[in-house]
Amino acid sequence: MSESQPWLYRLLEPDGRQSLRRRLLAFLLVPLMAMLFIESLITYTGALVYSNHVHDRDLAGGAETVARMLQMGLDGPLSEQARFLLQYDPEGHNNINYFSIASEHHGLLAGAGSLAPPSRLALSVNGEPKLFDAMIDRRRVRAASMVIDSVHEPGDTLTVTVAETLRDRRQRAREILLLSIPAQALLIAAVFVLVWFGVRIGLRQLDPLTARLAAREHDLAPIGDADVPVEILPLTRTIDGLFARLRGMLALQERFIADAAHQLRTPLAGLRVHVERAQSDPSPETVKDALGHILRLTLRATRTSTQLLALTRAQAPEMDGGAHTLLDLGRFIPDMLALRVHDALAAGVDLGYDGLPQPAWIDGDRTTLQELLDNLLDNALRYAGRGSMVTVAVAEDERGVTLSVEDNGPGVPPAFLARLGERFFRVPGSNEEGTGLGLAIVQRIAERHRAHVRYTAGNEGGLRVEVRFPPARTSKKDGDA
Structure with missing residues (x-):
């Protein structure tokens, strides 16, 4: 296994062999762990919101309690017992509490002077407590403040403010998170185990197919879709x-x-x-x-x-569908015929060419097309006879490009024209030796070029073989064709 693969794959595939089961579980394990992390963040955020809500309610209640104590007309602004209760942390979490009582006429009466409500609160006399955030001794605090009438001096108002640090709120949120994490982890572990068994059971559906393939020896019949997922x-x-x-x-x-x-x-x-x-x-x-x-x-x-x-x-099956290139038969055929002039002279045959003034483009393979032309010429030179004429022509119309080879020899009886192209077929009565494979090779090469082969009698009584190629599918002309 490559060292560049993720560490998780190396962990799940220690023997270096790929496992579909382990890879599926790896793809599931990472999202599940991410889900646990995201769920923990959501749980902590929700717990913190809930804790803030509860503490804000208690904080507002504390401000109202102090206000009622002041309105009862107790001696002094606040008794020592009340001060102790306001600053006491019953659970020992070092949660620091603050308070302040300020008179409109006389200023600060008790508590922390820096704990003053901001002007934006717009507190109303004897109204509901309002909450705000503040900083005291470089600590962030949450405070509740309200305004009441002074019972000792008519016309004067008192601003009562109580505050506490955020430590206890965060502690409560962490406790809720720690209580929820084991349950969430247990749930994810249960899901992972269920997925593990689900994958194992699901992959067992491949067992019948595996057994069916293993029972084969030399059978190459299609597998089919009967029991295939x-x-x-x-x-x-x-x-x-x-x-x-x-x-x-x-x-x-x-x-x-x-x-x-x-x-x-x-x-x-x-x-x-x-x-x-x-x-x-x-x-x-x-x-x-x-x-x-x-x-x-x-x-x-x-x-x-x-x-x-x-x-x-x-x-043979064509393995490379892109082997055909754009080819100009108007240039290719004369070049190939020039190589066979010596054979035509030796056979005593007049070999000619009838071409086009413009290019004739097809999609083809040069090597196999040369073999096609050679077999057509061999057939014509062999059976046309000495003193005969063989004409190779290239024509083009809207249906494609046609390559034809025609001779004026003895020809082929009409009853046998349909059988030309069969393997090992030779026209009865022919004295020339041959294998009966030349035209069969032409037929197969033409099929690979999506071309159609047609055998007819020549204009002068011989044999005419036409190979019609479809129009070229490539628009760009190959200058080397």
Whole structure:
């Protein structure tokens, strides 16, 4: 496992092997821990709000109690017992309490002089206590203040203010938080355990599929969707696609072996016959004749093998959908024909070309298209006969680009035109040796180019083969085509 992976994955996968179960739990554990942290913040905030509400109510009640004591007409502004009760912390939390009593005519009468209500409170005489925040001795305090009539001096008013530090409020909020955290942690742990078992039980749905695949030996049939959970359908359908490609490759391999055995059996048998003939009669004439037959049979076997390999390549699934590039047949075909002029002269055939003044663009592969053209020319040069003419033409219309190869040879009877392109099919009565694979290779290469092959009689009685390519899908012209 890579060191760059998150520490949580390294913790959950100590053996370095990936586990879907552990990875799912890892994705769940982090949000659950975050939820616990967020819930703790919410709980503490709520507890602090509740604690402030309770203490504010008690603080206002304290201010009202002091005001009633002053209105009872006790001696002096406030008794020593009252001072003690105002400043006493019954729970011993070091929660510091303050108070002040101020007269409108005589100023501060008792308590902390710095504890004066701000002017913005706009206190009314004998009204409800009002709360505010203040600072005393560099401590933040919460205070309640109210104004009452003085019973000792008519016309005078007294401002009563009581305050306390925030320590006790925060302490109460922390106590509530500490009480709630174990319950929340226990709930999250229970959810995590339930998820653990839920994941384990959920993954057991894969057991029938696993058992079904394990029971296979050489079966490449599709898995199907019968007992496959919806979540892994994309995976099984991808595997089915792989099985389909494997079946195609195996079928292609079996067909190649069968074709090779069928086509090479006759040349190999002939080779054995002529070798035994030369061994039984070592005279120069017999040996020379046997060697001539062996050479022809060897060339035939070589050509058959080459054609079989070419057909196999043409039939193989196309692995790279982007192998085709923009190609100008108007430039490509003449370049390829120039390479076959020597073969045409040797066969005594007049090879010509009829092209277009403008480019003829298609989406194609240069290598396989060259093989297509070579097989069409081989077929024409072989069967047209000496003294004949072979014309290669490129035409274009709204339906696409058409490549045609036409000769004026003996042609093919109309009854056999539909069978051209079949593997190993040769027109009856033909005296030329061949494998019957050339036009089959043309057919397969055309299919890979989404092209259509058409066999018709030529204008002068020979054979005309047309390969119609669809219009190019790429708009940008390839200058190298």
